[in-house]
Amino acid sequence: ELELTESVLMEQHDEIVATIQRLRQRGVKFSMDDFGTGYSSLTYLKRLPFDHLKLDKSFIAGINHKDDVGDGGEIVKTVIGLGRVLGLRTVAEGVEREDQLRFLQTHGCDEAQGYYFSPALPADAFAELMTRQPVFALPLPSST
Numbered sequence: 094e095l096e097l098t099e100s101v102l103m104e105q106h107d108e109i110v111a112t113i114q115r116l117r118q119r120g121v122k123f124s125m126d127d128f129g130t131g132y133s134s135l136t137y138l139k140r141l142p143f144d145h146l147k148l149d150k151s152f153i154a155g156i157n158h159k160d161d162v163g164d165g166g167e168i169v170k171t172v173i174g175l176g177r178v179l180g181l182r183t184v185a186e187g188v189e190r191e192d193q194l195r196f197l198q199t200h201g202c203d204e205a206q207g208y209y210f211s212p213a214l215p216a217d218a219f220a221e222l223m224t225r226q227p228v229f230a231l232p233l234p235s236s237t
Contacts, residue, residue, distance in 0.1 A: 094122040095124070123141070123143050139179070153185050153197075
């Protein structure tokens with residue numbers, strides 16, 4: 094799976110679209126990374142064959158643990174809903190606290206990653222972690 098930012102898509106758009114299509118034919122999946130921090134063109138989500146929509150950590154950091162209306166909660170809920178309507182799995186970046194994880198679970202986010210699970214690790218420490226805990230970016234359990 095490859096991650097592309099919105100800003101990359103603005104450069105040499107036609108060439109990038111052709112490359113994405115060729116790679117998808119070979120089984121490569123694509124995520125739109127840092128959604129909402131760049132140009133946020135809904136056209137790209139509709140026209141390009143993405144599999145995942147990654148919520149930028151700046152939105153996750155703004156989730157208010159006391160209610161759903163924090164500095165990022167409404168945006169996060171909206172992007173999760175948008176992903177669902179477009180048939181894209183949503184991934185939350187930068188999850189650092191349990192209340193953020195619970196919020197994401199409650200609102201149907203598909204996956205999460207961040208320091209809540211583990212800090213960034215060198216390759217050997219990552220290999221060690223995988224022998225003890227084989228799932229690194231834990232999928233979120235269904236909220237139903």
